[in-house]
Amino acid sequence: MHSTGKTVQVEAGSPPSFRIAVDSGLLPEFYILFQKGILIDVAPGTSVGEFLEDGLGLDPDYIRTRISTIFLDGMPVDDVRSARLADGAVLALSAAMPGLVGATLRKGGILSPMRSAISYRDHESAGGPTVGRVRLKLFNMIMKEAGPGLLSKGIIVPLSEARAVLNTLPADAVYREDMKAWPAADTLIELVIEPLDGRAG
Amino acid sequence: MDKILRIDMGAAGGPSMKEEPVGAYAGLGGRAMTSAIVSKEVPPLCHPLGAENKLVFAPGLLSGSAAVISGRLSVGCKSPLTGTIKEANSGGQAAIAISRYGYAAIVLEGKPATNDLYVIHFGKDGVKIKSDKSLKMLPNYDLVDKMKAAYGEKIACISIGPAGEMRMGAASIAVTDMETRPSRHAGRGGVGAVMGSKGVKAIVLDMTDLKMRQPKDVEKFREANKKFTEGLKSHPVTGQALPAYGTNVLTNILNEAGGYPTKNFSGGVFDGSAKISGETIADLETKRGGLATHGCHTGCVIQCSGTYVDKNGKFVSKQPEYETVWAHGGHCGISDPDVIAKLDFMDDNYGLDTIEMGVTIGVAMEAGIIKFGDAEGAIRLVDEVGKGTPLGRILGSGAEVTGKAFGVERVPVVKGQAMPAYDPRAVQGIGVTYATSTMGADHTAGYAVATNILKVGGFVDPLKPDGQIELSRNLQIATAAVDSTGMCLFIAFAVLDQPETFQALIDMLNAFYGLSLTADDVAALGKQVLSMERDFNARAGFTAKHDRLPRYFLNEKLAPHNVIFDVKDSDLDQVFNW
Numbered sequence: 001m002h003s004t005g006k007t008v009q010v011e012a013g014s015p016p017s018f019r020i021a022v023d024s025g026l027l028p029e030f031y032i033l034f035q036k037g038i039l040i041d042v043a044p045g046t047s048v049g050e051f052l053e054d055g056l057g058l059d060p061d062y063i064r065t066r067i068s069t070i071f072l073d074g075m076p077v078d079d080v081r082s083a084r085l086a087d088g089a090v091l092a093l094s095a096a097m098p099g100l101v102g103a104t105l106r107k108g109g110i111l112s113p114m115r116s117a118i119s120y121r122d123h124e125s126a127g128g129p130t131v132g133r134v135r136l137k138l139f140n141m142i143m144k145e146a147g148p149g150l151l152s153k154g155i156i157v158p159l160s161e162a163r164a165v166l167n168t169l170p171a172d173a174v175y176r177e178d179m180k181a182w183p184a185a186d187t188l189i190e191l192v193i194e195p196l197d198g199r200a201g
Numbered sequence: 202m203d204k205i206l207r208i209d210m211g212a213a214g215g216p217s218m219k220e221e222p223v224g225a226y227a228g229l230g231g232r233a234m235t236s237a238i239v240s241k242e243v244p245p246l247c248h249p250l251g252a253e254n255k256l257v258f259a260p261g262l263l264s265g266s267a268a269v270i271s272g273r274l275s276v277g278c279k280s281p282l283t284g285t286i287k288e289a290n291s292g293g294q295a296a297i298a299i300s301r302y303g304y305a306a307i308v309l310e311g312k313p314a315t316n317d318l319y320v321i322h323f324g325k326d327g328v329k330i331k332s333d334k335s336l337k338m339l340p341n342y343d344l345v346d347k348m349k350a351a352y353g354e355k356i357a358c359i360s361i362g363p364a365g366e367m368r369m370g371a372a373s374i375a376v377t378d379m380e381t382r383p384s385r386h387a388g389r390g391g392v393g394a395v396m397g398s399k400g401v402k403a404i405v406l407d408m409t410d411l412k413m414r415q416p417k418d419v420e421k422f423r424e425a426n427k428k429f430t431e432g433l434k435s436h437p438v439t440g441q442a443l444p445a446y447g448t449n450v451l452t453n454i455l456n457e458a459g460g461y462p463t464k465n466f467s468g469g470v471f472d473g474s475a476k477i478s479g480e481t482i483a484d485l486e487t488k489r490g491g492l493a494t495h496g497c498h499t500g501c502v503i504q505c506s507g508t509y510v511d512k513n514g515k516f517v518s519k520q521p522e523y524e525t526v527w528a529h530g531g532h533c534g535i536s537d538p539d540v541i542a543k544l545d546f547m548d549d550n551y552g553l554d555t556i557e558m559g560v561t562i563g564v565a566m567e568a569g570i571i572k573f574g575d576a577e578g579a580i581r582l583v584d585e586v587g588k589g590t591p592l593g594r595i596l597g598s599g600a601e602v603t604g605k606a607f608g609v610e611r612v613p614v615v616k617g618q619a620m621p622a623y624d625p626r627a628v629q630g631i632g633v634t635y636a637t638s639t640m641g642a643d644h645t646a647g648y649a650v651a652t653n654i655l656k657v658g659g660f661v662d663p664l665k666p667d668g669q670i671e672l673s674r675n676l677q678i679a680t681a682a683v684d685s686t687g688m689c690l691f692i693a694f695a696v697l698d699q700p701e702t703f704q705a706l707i708d709m710l711n712a713f714y715g716l717s718l719t720a721d722d723v724a725a726l727g728k729q730v731l732s733m734e735r736d737f738n739a740r741a742g743f744t745a746k747h748d749r750l751p752r753y754f755l756n757e758k759l760a761p762h763n764v765i766f767d768v769k770d771s772d773l774d775q776v777f778n779w
Contacts, residue, residue, distance in 0.1 A: 028484065031484075032475065032481065035453060035480060035481070066437070068437070069454065071457045074457060074459045074470075074761055074762065075762075076458065092457045094453070094454055095437050095438075095442055096436075096437045096694070096698075097442065097450065097451060097454050098438045098439075098442060098443055098448060098450065098505075098694055099448070099451055099644070100630075100631060100634070100644065100645075101451070101455065101623045101631055101644070102438070102454060102694075103693075103694065104628055104630060104631070105454060105458055105628075113630065113668045113669050114629060114630020114631065114633075114669050115458070115460075115627065115628045115630065116629070116669075117626070117627065117629055117762065117764045118458060118459060118460070118627050118628070118762045118764060137453075137457065139450075139453045139454065139457075139478075139480065140442055140445070140450050140453070140480060141442060141445070143480065
């Protein structure tokens with residue numbers, strides 16, 4: 001570690017891994033990445049429920065009671081067992097939301113007919129690749145609660161987005177000189193953020 | 202709250218006051234009171250800026266008591282923006298003050314023959330009215346500073362800015378918050394213009410030593426209030442999401458749903474949404490030394506508001522609400538939160554409805570007056586409104602007038618009022634409410650719900666639009682009822698999921714007044730309010746053909762879902778068939 005911040009450890013791989021430990025108080029600085037969406041590998045055809053439990057390691061009770069609003073490709077999802085992920089899908093997770101419209105968008109909510117035009121509909125998948133990648137977005141309370149765990153496991157993001165966030169950290173948190181040597185091309189990297197003090201933030 | 206204060210601003214020799222018992226209006230509060238008075242006493246064909254219109258301020262049934270989150274103020278009149286009956290609702294301290302002075306309503310009547318501007322002051326020596334020319338065209342923040350200097354720091358102030366004095370259709374009425382800032386507004390429908398037409402610049406209520414209203418059954422009330430509070434605090438919306446992020450937590454959600462009206466309702470997704478989301482703004486406020494959690498009135502336990510400061514920690518505005526961030530943000534293609542907060546302050550200061558102003562600027566952008574995304578241009582346009590330039594006068598008259606003046610087809614209004622921050626093509630149920638609400642396009646009219654009021658049980662098919670009409674009807678009924686209690690509508694989320702929390706609200710009403718109301722009685726009150734409002738609107742000339750969305754919502758597909766609003770007219774006409 002340099003006197004002016006910790007070094008980001010870079011390990012070759014596909015994608016390359018960029019790893020740094022930060023004070024848990026700085027973990028929220030990375031949450032903007034969840035708003036824009038991180039990439040996660042998934043087997044196409046996996047149900048949303050399976051992905052949340054097995055892929056993300058979330059507790060079934062947490063999924064049922066806490067993740068009250070789910071969008072798959074912009075469509076509100078009502079049944080996580082039947083909604084399935086395709087390669088390139090966008091999945092967004094949120095807690096229960098305020099407002100009439102917030103309540104309307106809720107998973108399995110009684111106001112759901114009010115948004116029937118955009119509700120997720122099950123459909124047969126036409127086959128395709130056996131390995132895929134989805135964009136996962138986390139919002140509000142879910143971002144705070146599930147975010148730290150995902151950061152410490154590693155998230156796939158464009159290098160430019162990682163760099164932008166690291167540049168906002170205090171000077172004593174990250175050594176920026178090494179970052180100048182990072183490629184200019186916007187490749188995808190695996191970003192691993194571990195809390196220095198072991199706390200989730 | 203057993204009396205009504207009537208102030209005739211047009212009396213010969215100057216304004217005169219009369220205090221009378223509530224009489225036939227006994228048992229009514231908030232929106233029930235304002236709509237009852239307006240529907241009974243205001244000729245529906247009158248000019249909204251004329252002597253026959255009345256401006257009614259009514260606290261809720263539980264305002265001024267220890268009931269949590271009960272400080273909402275209803276302001277009612279015939280709207281100069283829509284021509285319909287109007288109830289605009291505001292937070293802040295005024296409802297608490299009015300109720301503790303014992304008034305169920307303050308009614309401004311008549312119209313002064315001169316251009317004098319008046320201040321109405323409530324204090325321990327009674328109510329006094331005096332004219333003060335030095336207040337002319339003062340923006341709200343400067344005005345409130347003058348009122349504090351004159352009357353002390355412990356005041357609640359209801360005021361209009363220059364927009365209300367100029368009687369603009371988008372003019373709001375400001376109400377001071379706990380820090381005595383004029384940051385809360387009865388925004389919709391041009392109620393500020395009516396106050397301006399009555400020649401009243403400010404109503405100032407001294408809150409020193411005002412006594413809390415006491416319930417008939419102290420123990421039962423305390424128990425019900427405690428249960429109600431617990432219900433609100435334990436619910437994830439009212440106990441966590443709203444305090445942490447405010448209403449702007451909805452930006453990411455509506456954007457993800459493809460229902461975030463972008464660039465004058467031409468698309469449903471805004472690229473810059475993450476920069477202006479509730480999550481991002483809460484983080485920015487906290488880092489800069491502002492507040493992401495803050496209540497707008499004493500006794501609020503949800504605390505969905507906040508304070509927005511600049512990068513030097515200096516106050517800019519209260520935390521902008523979702524509707525404001527959308528109207529001045531994504532709707533206009535602007536993604537700079539500092540600009541949005543500045544526009545919010547300008548609206549508050551000039552006394553303008555942020556929804557109407559934001560939508561109007563979007564229409565102006567569509568007209569080519571400035572480009573979408575032109576932040577400096579948007580600031581300049583709001584300034585023109587506040588200063589009353591010829592362009593400002595057009596813009597300050599609202600989106601419909603602006604659209605007409607510049608030949609714009611795509612103007613998102615119903616009954617002359619601008620649509621709020623949810624595209625009706627994506628969430629068709631909100632479109633039903635926009636179309637049929639007695640208030641014009643209104644997102645809060647069909648807001649509150651309780652499972653036992655809805656009487657909707659069992660399986661609902663989220664893929665079928667069936668039941669949308671019934672849902673909108675029941676939501677509008679329940680909302681009208683909640684608006685009458687003085688409670689903030691945000692209790693609706695906890696009430697939706699937790700029937701025991703709704704029961705606690707009813708128990709509070711019963712314990713306070715010594716009644717035996719049931720949920721059916723509350724629903725009946727809601728229906729009564731809506732019936733009065735519908736009747737007024739019918740007598741004002743409104744028919745079923747006014748309960749419609751602008752035609753382009755039926756024809757123009759909204760990306761990314763490529764949907765149109767396709768609820769049949771015959772179904773819209775069923776909403777109020779009880």
